[in-house]
């Protein structure tokens with residue numbers, strides 16, 4: 001899907017970004033010792049409405065925010 005991005009903060013950057021995907025992993029801890037008693041073997045990509053939950057980082061100013069903010073900024 002070809003969607004342009006623009007940084008909503010510095011506005012100058014429309015080309016260089018990093019995608020940040022959130023990965024969840026279940027962990028169980030012993031509350032008194034802090035020892036890990038279970039660590040899930042599977043990593044789970046967090047998704048919102050079937051799409052991966054993706055943040056975007058501007059490589060120009062370093063701002064990180066939700067992908068939709070970058071898409072909305074590009075529409076202006």
Ligand SMILES: [Zn+2]
Pocket residue numbers: 007008009010011012013058059060061062063
């Ligand atoms: Zn920026």
